[in-house]
Amino acid sequence: MTTMQMLATIAVAAAATILTRALPFIAFPAGRQTPAYIQYLGRVLPGAVFGLLVVYCLREVDVFTGTHGLPEALGVLVAGGTYLWKRNMLLSIALSTVLYMLIVNAA
Amino acid sequence: MTHPPRRCLAAAAKAAFPPTIPILAGFIFLGITCGIYAGSLGLPWWVPPLMAICIFAGSAEFVVASMLVAPFNPVQTFITVFVINARHLFYGISMLDRFRRLGRKRAYLIFGMCDETFSINYATEAPKGIDRGWFMFFVSLFNQLYWICGCTLGAICGTLLAVHIEGVSFAMTALFVVIFLDQWLKDSVHAGARAGILASVGALVIFGPDGFIIPAMALILIALTLARTPVERALAASDGRDGDDA
Numbered sequence: 001m002t003t004m005q006m007l008a009t010i011a012v013a014a015a016a017t018i019l020t021r022a023l024p025f026i027a028f029p030a031g032r033q034t035p036a037y038i039q040y041l042g043r044v045l046p047g048a049v050f051g052l053l054v055v056y057c058l059r060e061v062d063v064f065t066g067t068h069g070l071p072e073a074l075g076v077l078v079a080g081g082t083y084l085w086k087r088n089m090l091l092s093i094a095l096s097t098v099l100y101m102l103i104v105n106a107a
Numbered sequence: 108m109t110h111p112p113r114r115c116l117a118a119a120a121k122a123a124f125p126p127t128i129p130i131l132a133g134f135i136f137l138g139i140t141c142g143i144y145a146g147s148l149g150l151p152w153w154v155p156p157l158m159a160i161c162i163f164a165g166s167a168e169f170v171v172a173s174m175l176v177a178p179f180n181p182v183q184t185f186i187t188v189f190v191i192n193a194r195h196l197f198y199g200i201s202m203l204d205r206f207r208r209l210g211r212k213r214a215y216l217i218f219g220m221c222d223e224t225f226s227i228n229y230a231t232e233a234p235k236g237i238d239r240g241w242f243m244f245f246v247s248l249f250n251q252l253y254w255i256c257g258c259t260l261g262a263i264c265g266t267l268l269a270v271h272i273e274g275v276s277f278a279m280t281a282l283f284v285v286i287f288l289d290q291w292l293k294d295s296v297h298a299g300a301r302a303g304i305l306a307s308v309g310a311l312v313i314f315g316p317d318g319f320i321i322p323a324m325a326l327i328l329i330a331l332t333l334a335r336t337p338v339e340r341a342l343a344a345s346d347g348r349d350g351d352d353a
Contacts, residue, residue, distance in 0.1 A: 005179040006154065012181045013171045014161040016188035017195075021220045024199030030207050038200060040335060041328075043342060044299035046201045046229055048327045050287035051303025052194065052320070053222055057280035059316035072280070079281040080288050089289070093129045093281040100281075101274035 067107060075100035115238060122237045123245035130223050130250050133278040137165060138257015139264075145172040146265040155258035163251055164221055167191045168258075194320055198225040205229075209240040216240075219247035221254075223282065230286045295345040298338040302330040 001009070028034045034042075058076075061069040079096035083089065142155040150172060158168045167188050174184055198220050205228075206213050216228075224247045233242035291300050306326035310319040331338070 001175055001177075001179055003151075006150075006175050008181060009175055009179065009184050010154070010158055010161065010171065012184045013158070013167060013174075013188045016185045017162050017164045017167060017192050018218060020189060020192040020195035021199055022217050023196055024203060025206070025213075025217055028203055034203060037332075037335075038203070040339060041331065042200050042203055044296075044302075044331050044338060045197045045327075047287075047290050047294060047297065047299030048303030048306070048331065049194070049197050049201065050226065050283060050290055051300050052307045052323055052327070053226065053283040054280070054287050055304065055307035055311055055323070056320065057283055059311055059319065071274075072277075075277055075281060076284050079284045083285045083288055089282075089285050090125065090128055092285050093278055096281045096284075097129075097132070097275065097278045100277040104274045 067104075071100055071103040071107070074103065116241060119233070119237050119241035120245045122234050123242050123249060126227050126231050127246055127249045127253070129278045129282050130227070131253050133223070133276055133282070134250065134253035135257040135260070136275040137279075138254050138259075139261035141165065141168055141172070142258045142261020142263070143265050144169060144261075145175075146262055148172055148176045150175055152262045155262040156255055159251070159255040159258040162188075163219060163254060164188075164192050164195075165254070190321060194222075194324060195220060195225075197324065198229075201225075201229060205239075205243075209243075212240050212244045216243055216247055219251055221250065223279065224250045226283065226286050230289055295348070296338060296341045298334055298341070299331065302327050302334075306330060 024038075028038055054076075058069075058072055061072050063069045075096045078099055079092045082095055083092040086092070138155075138159065141159075145155045146152070154172065154175065155168070158171060162168055162171065170187060170191060171184065174180070174187070199217070202216075202220070202225070206216055209216065220228075227246050227250075228243045231246075233239040287300065291297060294300070307319070307323040310323035310326055313319070314322050
């Protein structure tokens with residue numbers, strides 16, 4: 001690829017990304033009443049999206065081979081458990097990440 | 108639009124920093140990985156920083172890097188990147204109300220809405236006395252700066268750094284786990300969370316890790332559309348209990 005073609009490819013990728021982020025705002029502009037169905041989705045989708053993101057992060061975990069996903073399971077339990085206990089996001093993220101790193105580097 | 112006083116901006120920036128600390132760790136290391144990966148493909152040093160500045164979507168940037176060493180095919184690039192990032196459509200629908208009346212900041216907030224930025228801006232309230240728009244603006248900006256720094260470091264120092272610290276990126280997983288839980292505790296109706304987990308796990312089992320996101324999104328939409336009447340009734344009932352928090 002020439003430098004110009006590289007720049008064009010990156011520009012196209014940027015345009016596609018911006019479109020995925022901006023499309024709802026273009027389709028449902030602030031001045032007009034947003035359809036009730038879309039308002040409903042706006043209320044229920046965030047919970048679903050966070051669930052999707054958790055699964056997305058863990059998508060490569062193989063429960064049948066290697067460590068059987070045990071380090072990940074432990075990390076998730078520690079993150080969730082300490083959050084229920086202390087309600088401190090940073091603390092839970094730091095503790096579970098350090099624990100996870102210790103396990104995978106020791107293994 | 109009048110300019111806000113500098114003091115107000117500094118306060119918003121200061122308030123926005125703590126929630127982005129996990130992203131600082133995650134993005135620096137992931138960015139270095141992305142930079143090293145691009146270098147290993149033989150791409151010039153400026154490619155990872157440029158992608159970090161104008162694309163700002165981690166998983167898509169890895170794929171674009173591999174496309175830059177293949178024959179020029181902009182149509183394929185457009186479709187692939189759109190599909191990889193299609194989940195952002197859900198973020199925009201969730202943010203339609205919150206991004207109202209934010210003036211010119213709105214354009215950057217929409218542009219910078221990657222997974223992590225959306226999650227923090229959705230789940231975190233700006234502290235009392237801090238302008239909500241500027242708070243979200245600085246969360247987005249900090250996250251993008253971390254990503255640019257990581258990608259640039261990886262691209263320039265490449266293998267010199269030889270950072271292979273296994274497991275740092277678990278910080279991103281932990282972030283989403285904690286935000287998921289936090290949202291669950293705040294919501295009195297859990298239809299969305301349940302649909303999200305079940306549809307994603309189901310789609311992952313059927314379609315495998317490389318192609319499950321679009322089927323998962325479709326399943327989520329179908330489930331939430333079919334359940335709309337009872338879920339809306341439950342939402343209305345919980346709004347009634349919470350007062351006028353509609």
